[in-house]
Amino acid sequence: MRLVLVGPPGAGKGTQAQFIAAHYDVPKVSTGDIFRANVSGGTPLGLEAKRYMDAGELVPDSVTIAMVDDRLTSGDAAKGFLLDGFPRNVAQAEVLAQILEKGGVALDVVLELEVDDEEVVRRLSGRRTCRTCGHVWHVDFDPPQVAEVCDHCGGELFQRDDDKADTIRRRLEVYAEQTAPVLGWYAERGLLRRIDATGPVDGVTARAIATLREFD
Numbered sequence: 001m002r003l004v005l006v007g008p009p010g011a012g013k014g015t016q017a018q019f020i021a022a023h024y025d026v027p028k029v030s031t032g033d034i035f036r037a038n039v040s041g042g043t044p045l046g047l048e049a050k051r052y053m054d055a056g057e058l059v060p061d062s063v064t065i066a067m068v069d070d071r072l073t074s075g076d077a078a079k080g081f082l083l084d085g086f087p088r089n090v091a092q093a094e095v096l097a098q099i100l101e102k103g104g105v106a107l108d109v110v111l112e113l114e115v116d117d118e119e120v121v122r123r124l125s126g127r128r129t130c131r132t133c134g135h136v137w138h139v140d141f142d143p144p145q146v147a148e149v150c151d152h153c154g155g156e157l158f159q160r161d162d163d164k165a166d167t168i169r170r171r172l173e174v175y176a177e178q179t180a181p182v183l184g185w186y187a188e189r190g191l192l193r194r195i196d197a198t199g200p201v202d203g204v205t206a207r208a209i210a211t212l213r214e215f216d
């Protein structure tokens, strides 16, 4: 399975990606996670990316595309993959098609998670991430038993720098301006499927798997 998950910030791409990738036994490739790992590690890539991420802007294509090319053409992505957070503009979608074509493969499907802006703000403003194991919680929708402490590992929870109100607003604008056109691009190629991504997490997963069955 070669699958792209797309949707606005906070749609639940990361949350659903882990279940869908496990279901198909393919690696999850999240550009946001790779950037954040580089930011924590203090690498040159991380330093470059952080400026854009904190402002809610896209990291330049030159940086992002090289990183994805590297990841998809090495090792475990040969058996398939789930891309979370890439492509995010039409130029990235075009290059992705070329990278796959070089390897003699193509995408099976692009799955859009649909949620409205109000829900995005609710989800992002309450999101908390574990500093130790990376698990993602929500203060109202999926709260840990003790506030700010991870149930899984006892680690400290933190709020992402880009989950502040002003940055959330800018991320939504960037999504509408740059990422929404990608949906049309894939729809024209017959690759786009959409699901309602509101309601309980397991219900969204069930809708995703049911929609993807066509490509099993």
Ligand code: AP5
Pocket: 007, 008, 009, 010, 011, 012, 013, 014, 015, 016, 031, 032, 033, 035, 052, 053, 054, 056, 057, 058, 059, 060, 064, 084, 085, 086, 087, 088, 092, 123, 124, 126, 127, 128, 136, 137, 138, 139, 141, 142, 162, 171, 197, 198, 199, 200, 201, 204
């Ligand atoms: P990235 O990390 O990809 O951020 P994003 O697309 O804004 O998505 P999020 O990670 O914020 O949300 P999500 O959809 O994964 O939701 P989650 O599952 O966490 O990118 C960050 C930045 O990196 C970008 O702004 C950009 O600067 C850069 N970048 C990344 N890729 C790039 C690219 N290709 N090109 C250029 N730059 C790039 O869920 C959110 C919250 O809601 C959680 O608290 C969760 O517990 C909760 N939740 C999830 N599902 C439900 C549900 N069904 N009901 C209730 N709550 C739920």
Ligand code: ZN
Pocket: 130, 131, 132, 133, 134, 135, 150, 151, 152, 153, 154, 155
């Ligand atoms: Zn933890």
